[in-house]
Amino acid sequence: MAIVLGRNRYGKAETRLVHVRRGGDSHELVDLNVSVALSGDLAATHLSGDNAGVLPTDTMKNTVYAFAREHGVGAPEAFGLLLARHFVTTQPQISGAEVTLEAYGWERLGPHSFRRSGDHVRTAVVTVAEHGTQVVSGLKDLVLLNTTDSEFHGYPRDRYTTLPETTDRILATAVAARWRHLGDAAGWDESFAGAKQALVGAFVETYSYSLQQTLYAMGERVLRDRPEIAEIRLALPNRHHYLVDLSPFGLDNPQEVFQAGDRPYGLIEGTVTRDDVPAAGAEWYL
The missing domain is CATH 3.10.270.10 (Urate Oxidase;)
Known part of the structure; x- marks a missing residue:
């Protein structure tokens, strides 16, 4: 009987991101929970502990924050697409990326004052892989x-x-x-x-x-x-x-x-x- 490695992935779960867009006197607020999962040629780290193809999960967290500053944060689907495509195109050993986002609503009370709006949580899951791109809101x-x-x-x-x-x-x-x-x-x-x-x-x-x-x-x-x-x-x-x-x-x-x-x-x-x-x-x- 042969024992083989099955499907696997790894990533950084639940990176909390609050982004304030300071466009003059009136601010915009986006509140996200972002999880990243990567898959691809990762057999070596499982079978021998060779981490040459393992992008640190801490790097994934840092990428979320850096992208918020460099690109801004709009709709969760759009932000998820940016992240997923980045990981697949910059890491040759990675063939698939799934980014899961939860967006928490805030109600404006003034130019820079907000109250948490809790009637629902918006979600999005973006998948970029060899078979194409899929967006689930x-x-x-x-x-x-x-x-x-x-x-x-x-x-x-x-x-x-x-x-x-x-x-x-x-x-x-x-x-x-x-x-x-x-x-x-x-x-x-x-x-x-x-x-x-x-x-x-x-x-x-x-x-x-x-x-x-x-x-x-x-x-x-x-x-x-x-x-x-x-x-x-x-x-x-x-x-x-x-x-x-x-x-x-x-x-x-x-x-x-x-x-x-x-x-x-x-x-x-x-x-x-x-x-x-x-x-x-x-x-x-x-």
Whole structure:
């Protein structure tokens, strides 16, 4: 039996970068978490400890900061592309680079004052490799809730089923979504804003008989509204809200008082895709 080295990569994870663009009296603020992973001809360091082809991870961290100064920081997708292409083109032993970014929002309060905006985290994963370039944008922790227009019934029952059917429930979730672009396009910020708007709009406007139905409606809306997006993957945890029994206190409860459940929770995941677009050039996940 032969034992061989399988797929591998290495990099610098979670480099925190805050960039202030001082254009006169009004400043711009960008807040990123950047992770870099490189792959290629790295067998020697694994098999014999030869580090001739191992660019130090500290150098990757320094490159993130230096690029922020030399090139500025715009959309996370654009900054990720700059970094990924740099590592592949300047390191002959490296054939693939993946840059993962999280962007944290800040709300302007004045010319140089900001307040953290926490309704979601913007994400991007940029992959540059021999098979081409792939950009996956997304978001996570986008909490949405409908107080009605949601049902759940008609499901199979067995001896362990205790969940009552309902024709009126709270539907709440914390959206995690990632969408793959058809190419290296400009207008990343506008594309992201449009995709987010489509996700929220579909959630609001869909009368839901299942969270799966809502997931598909959200993905379908994104693809219909955003022609630059090839496919979208969503993970929707079902944030359960349980009607509280107030009868011991002589009170009714006409769908007004709920307990917000923490865990366990249902988790609905799915992909909505165009049937006429090329397959992904690299693996990508939620």
